Amino acid sequence: MSLENNTSLIDEEIIRKDESKGLHNLIYVKDLSLWHGKQQTLKNVELNIRDKGITVLLGPSGCGKTTLLKTFNRLTDLDPDIKTTGSIFFEDKDILTKNIDVYALRQKMGLLSQRPHPLPGTISDNIRYALKLKGIKSKVEQDDRIEYYIKKVALWDEVKDRLKYSANSLSIGQQQRLCLARGLAIEPRVILADEPTSALDPISSRKIEEQFQELSKEFAIVLVTHILRQAKRLADYTAFMYYGEVVEKGKPSDLFENPKTEIFKDYLQVGH
Amino acid sequence: MNFSLRYYIEKLRKSWMIISLVIILSLPFLIGISLLFKSWPLLVSTPISEIIFSSNWMPTKGNFGLWPFIFSSIVVSLLGLLIMIPFTLASAIYITQFAPNWISKVLRTVIDILAGIPSVIFGLWGIIVIVPMVSEWATSANSANASGYSILAAGIVVAVTTLPFVLNMLIELFESVPRELKESTLAMGASHWQTIKDVILKKIRPGIIAAFTLGLSKAFGETIAVLMVVGNVVQIPDSIFAAGYPLPALLANNYGEMMSIPKYDSALMLSALMLLIIVILFNYFAHKVIRFYQSKM
Numbered sequence A: 001m002s003l004e005n006n007t008s009l010i011d012e013e014i015i016r017k018d019e020s021k022g023l024h025n026l027i028y029v030k031d032l033s034l035w036h037g038k039q040q041t042l043k044n045v046e047l048n049i050r051d052k053g054i055t056v057l058l059g060p061s062g063c064g065k066t067t068l069l070k071t072f073n074r075l076t077d078l079d080p081d082i083k084t085t086g087s088i089f090f091e092d093k094d095i096l097t098k099n100i101d102v103y104a105l106r107q108k109m110g111l112l113s114q115r116p117h118p119l120p121g122t123i124s125d126n127i128r129y130a131l132k133l134k135g136i137k138s139k140v141e142q143d144d145r146i147e148y149y150i151k152k153v154a155l156w157d158e159v160k161d162r163l164k165y166s167a168n169s170l171s172i173g174q175q176q177r178l179c180l181a182r183g184l185a186i187e188p189r190v191i192l193a194d195e196p197t198s199a200l201d202p203i204s205s206r207k208i209e210e211q212f213q214e215l216s217k218e219f220a221i222v223l224v225t226h227i228l229r230q231a232k233r234l235a236d237y238t239a240f241m242y243y244g245e246v247v248e249k250g251k252p253s254d255l256f257e258n259p260k261t262e263i264f265k266d267y268l269q270v271g272h
Numbered sequence B: 001m002n003f004s005l006r007y008y009i010e011k012l013r014k015s016w017m018i019i020s021l022v023i024i025l026s027l028p029f030l031i032g033i034s035l036l037f038k039s040w041p042l043l044v045s046t047p048i049s050e051i052i053f054s055s056n057w058m059p060t061k062g063n064f065g066l067w068p069f070i071f072s073s074i075v076v077s078l079l080g081l082l083i084m085i086p087f088t089l090a091s092a093i094y095i096t097q098f099a100p101n102w103i104s105k106v107l108r109t110v111i112d113i114l115a116g117i118p119s120v121i122f123g124l125w126g127i128i129v130i131v132p133m134v135s136e137w138a139t140s141a142n143s144a145n146a147s148g149y150s151i152l153a154a155g156i157v158v159a160v161t162t163l164p165f166v167l168n169m170l171i172e173l174f175e176s177v178p179r180e181l182k183e184s185t186l187a188m189g190a191s192h193w194q195t196i197k198d199v200i201l202k203k204i205r206p207g208i209i210a211a212f213t214l215g216l217s218k219a220f221g222e223t224i225a226v227l228m229v230v231g232n233v234v235q236i237p238d239s240i241f242a243a244g245y246p247l248p249a250l251l252a253n254n255y256g257e258m259m260s261i262p263k264y265d266s267a268l269m270l271s272a273l274m275l276l277i278i279v280i281l282f283n284y285f286a287h288k289v290i291r292f293y294q295s296k297m
């Protein structure tokens, strides 16, 4: 099978359709299935991820949201038991094929995990490491960017006097913003956020949400959340997953007002 | 009635726990004090610095310079540590980061088996395998002592006896690193090796230092396996092929013999006291390191 053909097919046909509707998509998930050994975790997932917008993934625990995110940056490679079929098209390539440069791919897909995991070292070390991975060697330039990204996540005023302190000395909410800054420092195209506020207090959560709203003007954001209200506040596009399938997807206004399936209705009910 | 019975049982249970606790807590002090008491006669007649740093060991003439033993102990345990470090680090990284599940399981079982082997068996194995090997090296290096019974042989054997102990600690350390930290690093585009080198090793560095310190301490106190291969000659070894005589070997070989010599048992008690203090210091240092970094990280 020829990859080239597949790629252009996806891109040209669908992109033209999308754009005629005024949509700009960055990632196209096509017939994606995934197995953990014998157990199938994702089932024929079809999903488009908006560029410059927030795509929210909803669904009960264990339905495969995290797994789907991990296929986007190929963290699924870590588990030798995982098998995938189907395609994920991103920037003219199917990123599930063998010959993709995973390191370059991962630098385009910034990850924000459920709990912040600062790297060992100081606050500025955390961002410096990302910059080093990006190939920025000049110390001056690194320092400039460290300031830039810490400001970008609205953390500067809180940490400017203690950049040389251990990153673990920050509060969890501050650590999460630091991790966001670190992720932005690798200059991604996409931000994959897996329940990024679930470990945070309401005020810190709100700060992250505000960040996301701001960042969605520049990036494609895929946000997994269990908080329905957060989904409603942030989503430009929503997909509801159930047992590995994308059961419903669409604009949040349509989706939340008129759920089509009983499962999603139940989910919305329980969520309230 | 029922209540008061319960009350007394509770009270008994509590006091029993406290008594056991007190005994356990005071054991090191009790041992230390009895050793100090026994070594007192020597300590009052000779300055401690002279006992520690003098190489003159002539019990019959009343000369009890312990330096040859202390020096042998230091050299043997450092040698053991040096040999052990690369092996344990490499194995721990392989087992926790690269090995497929089944290999990792097999290796862990082997380590547990090694950990359970009595050290006298390592000593015998040293005599059968390591000593002849070292003897060959010594011969080709034209060493004065070509017997193979040497501090090098002791270093190798002690490396093997402490290896499972240190390796288990290292494995536990590597596994204490959250999977998500690794994933976050990889997600920034770091390679697997960069992740290990820049993040995982850095994160657990204090633990690694502590593990090696505890390993050193164990090597320092290793007795039977060492005395079987170290040659037991009272001298300052001048090469790694020379025989040595570490402190624990001195104690194990001589206590109970020649006790008629005045102050001889005092000298042995003092060596035991020093051994105890050194090992406690090592352990204390290891815990300090962990504390220090835990508060910083």
Ligand SMILES: Nc1ncnc2c1ncn2[C@@H]1O[C@H](COP(=O)(O)OP(=O)(O)OP(=O)(O)O)[C@@H](O)[C@H]1O
Pocket: A036, A039, A041, A059, A060, A061, A062, A063, A064, A065, A066, A067, A068, A079
């Ligand atoms: N390493 C693994 N091996 C086997 N099964 C796994 C593995 N990781 C995940 N799974 C399974 O895949 C399914 C989806 O898991 P996933 O973590 O993607 O769910 P999730 O939607 O993110 O759930 P949550 O909301 O609780 O985070 C679950 O049934 C889980 O048991």
Ligand SMILES: [Mg+2]
Pocket: A065, A066, A067, A194
């Ligand atoms: Mg999840």
